[in-house]
Amino acid sequence: MDGRSPRLWPYSPASSPVALPETDLLHTPEATWVLTPPATPHEATLDLSGLRAWAASYTDAESTALPELLKAHGAASLEERWPLLLLGELANPYRLAALRCEAAPILRVRLSDLCRTWTDGQDARHIQPGLHHVTLARSRGWWEVAHLGLFTRPEMKRLTMWLAEDRPGVWKPVRPAEGRMHVETQPLDHPTRDDIQWDGAEERVERPAPTFTGPEVDLSTVMVPVHVRRGCYDHRGRLARCVHYPQREFHENVFRRGSACDWHDVLDVHR
DSSP states (O other), rough: TTBOOGGSSSOTTTTTOOOOOSSSEEEOSEEEEEEOOOSSSSOOBBOOHHHHHHHTTOTTTTTOBHHHHHHHTTTGGGOOOEEEEEEEGGGOHHHHHHOOOOOEEEEEEEEEEEEEEEEEBBTTOOOOOOOOOOOEEEEEEEEEOOOOEEOOOHHHHHHHHHHTTTTTTEEEEEEBBBEEEEEESSSOOOOOGGGGESSSOOEOOSSSOOOOOOOOOGGGGOOOEEEETEEEEETTTEEOOTTTTHHHHHHHHTSSSSSEOOOOHOOOOOO
């Protein structure tokens, strides 16, 4: 993807979302550039200023630091940016390009005790009967890779409003009050379906988590868009995790065979 148009990234509404590349990157409307994380370990938890400083040490293939890359593209500095967790359609270079998203650094992170799962609803703007968007839910012992974008506040609002089909009060950005997030600098496999045991009331991941490869990020500084009404799909008491159920399989084999959970039942947030 280095220097290639984001519109060349595989995309199909029926199979969306196709995840971002397994690299850190700088997204621009014209091209997507691979970023390399710093090699120096960082033990302290990164607050907002620490995250910005950490991101500033990422470089491209020519060893140009991220602040200089942003300046070269005429983009806002890191000091003018805030972290937004990218889920579903927003975690696809094709979709970001279609939305004319501004230049933005996107970092690979690991979610712990949280998972990406499907909302109980459909967006019929691009395909019939509609896309299923993605939300966040608690999942004890779970881990997976996600992507953290650093955006200006107007861009964060614009991306959230797109999810809401430009209707206010449908999707809202929240700050999770549970789970953990770490910068991820190495390949990472998520637990398989066989690693999850269910006793009829609670799901448990019976597999030890790999060692963290990057610093922890203060999750209370990260914004996550959630749907205020549809919430999360309840697969007969279990979660339909996106990594286990791609969109087509979820829609054809799982959707409408369960019920719905309100978002505040599956994720605690800061008020």
